[in-house]
Amino acid sequence: MPSLEGKIALVTGAGRGIGQAVARLLAEQGAETVCAARTEAQLEETVASIRQAGGKALSLAGDITQEAFVGRLFESIRGRFGRLDILVNNAGMAPFGPVEELSAEKFRQCLELNVLAVFICLQQAVRLMKATGGEGKIINIGSVRSHWTEAGDGGAYNASKYAVLGLTESVARQLHGSGCRIAVGMVCPGVADTPLTNPAREPRPDWLAPETVARAVLHALTAPPDVNVFDTTLFPMSQRPW
Numbered sequence: 001m002p003s004l005e006g007k008i009a010l011v012t013g014a015g016r017g018i019g020q021a022v023a024r025l026l027a028e029q030g031a032e033t034v035c036a037a038r039t040e041a042q043l044e045e046t047v048a049s050i051r052q053a054g055g056k057a058l059s060l061a062g063d064i065t066q067e068a069f070v071g072r073l074f075e076s077i078r079g080r081f082g083r084l085d086i087l088v089n090n091a092g093m094a095p096f097g098p099v100e101e102l103s104a105e106k107f108r109q110c111l112e113l114n115v116l117a118v119f120i121c122l123q124q125a126v127r128l129m130k131a132t133g134g135e136g137k138i139i140n141i142g143s144v145r146s147h148w149t150e151a152g153d154g155g156a157y158n159a160s161k162y163a164v165l166g167l168t169e170s171v172a173r174q175l176h177g178s179g180c181r182i183a184v185g186m187v188c189p190g191v192a193d194t195p196l197t198n199p200a201r202e203p204r205p206d207w208l209a210p211e212t213v214a215r216a217v218l219h220a221l222t223a224p225p226d227v228n229v230f231d232t233t234l235f236p237m238s239q240r241p242w
Contacts (some may be wrong), residue, residue: 001156003029003030003186004026004030004031004086004221004222005029005030005041006030006031006032006147007026007030007031007032007085007086008031008032008034008077008083008084008085008086009023009026009031009032009033009034009085009086009087009088010033010034010036010073010077010084010086010087010088010120010121010125011023011026011033011034011035011036011083011088011090011139012036012037012064012088012089012090012091012117012230013091013092014033014035014036014037014043014046014059014088014090015037015038015039015041015042015043015045015046016037016042016046016193016194016195017194017195017196017210018090018141018189018192018194018210018214019035019037019088019090019091020042020046020210020212021209021210021211021213021214022088022090022213022214022217023035023046023050023057023059024049024050024055024214025181025211025214025215025217025218025222026045026086026088026218027050027053027055027056027057028055028198029052029218029222030062031051031056031086032056032057032081033055033056033057033058033060034057034058034060034077035047035057035058035059035060035166036060036061036062036064036073036074036081036091037059037061037091037117038060038061038062038063038064039061040059040061043059043060044059044062045191046059046117047059049185053149057101058132059213060073060188063112064091064117064120064121065112065113065116065117065120065195067084067120070117070120070124070217071124072120073124074124074125074127074128075104077128078128080133083128083129083132083133084128084129084132084136085135085136085137086136086137086138086139086221087121087122087125087127087136087137087138087139088138088139088141088217089117089118089121089122089138089140089141090141091113091117091138092113092160093109093114093157093196094110094154094157094196094197095107095154095156095157096110096112096154096157097152097153098152098153099155102155102156106156107155107156107159108161109204110156110157110160111149111156111159111160111163113162113163114160114161114163114232115160115163115167118140118164118167119167122138122140122167123182125134125138126138126171126175126182129182130180130182130229131189133227134179134180134181134182135181135182135192136178136181136183137182137183137185137220137221137223138171138182138184139185139186139220139221140164140167140168140184140185140186140187141186141187141188141189141217142161142164142165142168142186142187142188142231143157143161143188143189143190144188144190144233144235145157145158145161145162146161146162146164146165146186146188147165147188147233161188164186165186168184168185168186168230169230171184172184172185172228172230175191176228181225181226183225183227183228183229184228184229184230185220185228185229185230185231185232186232187213187216187217187220188231188233188234189208189212189213189216189230189233189235190207190208190234190235190236190239191207191208191235191236191239192207192208192209192212192213193207193208193209193210194210206236206238206239207236208234208235208236212234213234216232216234219232220232
C-alpha cells in the first residue's frame with residue numbers, strides 16, 4: 001500500500017474512537033495530521049500518542065458546526081502548510097430513542113454535527129484543494145445506516161447519515177469529469193466499538209474495532225489519484241448485515 005509521506009491531512013472528531021484511530025494510522029503512514037475536535041484534552045492525548053510513535057500531528061480545538069471556526073481552521077492549515085491533501089470528516093453524534101421521546105433540540109444538534117459540519121468542512125476543503133493544484137481525497141464517515149435502517153430507535157442518526165450519502169454523491173458527481181482530481185467518497189461501518197456506541201466500555205469482541213475502520217479509510221485514501229473509492233461498507237463477519 002502506498003505511503004502518505006508528505007501529505008497534509010485533517011481529521012475531525014480525532015479525540016477518540018474512529019477519528020483517533022484514523023489520525024494515528026494516517027500519521028503512521030507518513031501524513032502530517034491536523035486533529036480537530038471540541039475537547040482539547042482528548043486531542044492532546046491523540047497528538048501525544050502520534051508524536052510518541054514518531055509521527056507528526058497538531059491539534060486545533062473548536063466547534064466544527066460553527067462556520068467561523070472552520071474558516072479559521074482552514075486558514076491555519078493554508079498558512080502553515082500551503083495546502084490540504086486529505087480530509088476525513090468523522091465527527092458525529094448518535095442520539096437514540098423512540099421518536100415520541102426524542103427532542104427537537106437533539107434532532108437539530110445531530111443534523112448540525114453530522115451533516116452541516118460535514119458540508120462546511122467539505123466546502124472549505126474543495127475550495128483549498130482547487131486553489132492549490134486541484135487534487136485531493138475527501139472521505140466522509142457514514143454508516144451502514146446511510147444505506148438501510150438496522151433498527152427503529154435512531155431516527156435522527158439515520159436521517160443524518162442518509163443525508164451524508166446524498167451530499168457525498170452530489171459533490172462527487174459535481175467533481176467527476178470537471179478537470180480536477182478531488183475524490184469524494186464514504187466509508188460506512190457497521191457497529192464499531194467506540195465511546196459513542198459503548199460508553200460503558202464493555203467487551204464487544206463481535207463489533208468492529210476503530211482500527212479496522214481506519215484501515216478502510218486508508219484503503220480509499222491510497223487509491224491512485226485518478227480513482228475514487230466512492231463507497232466502502234463494512235460490517236463484522238459475526239453479524240448479519242440485514
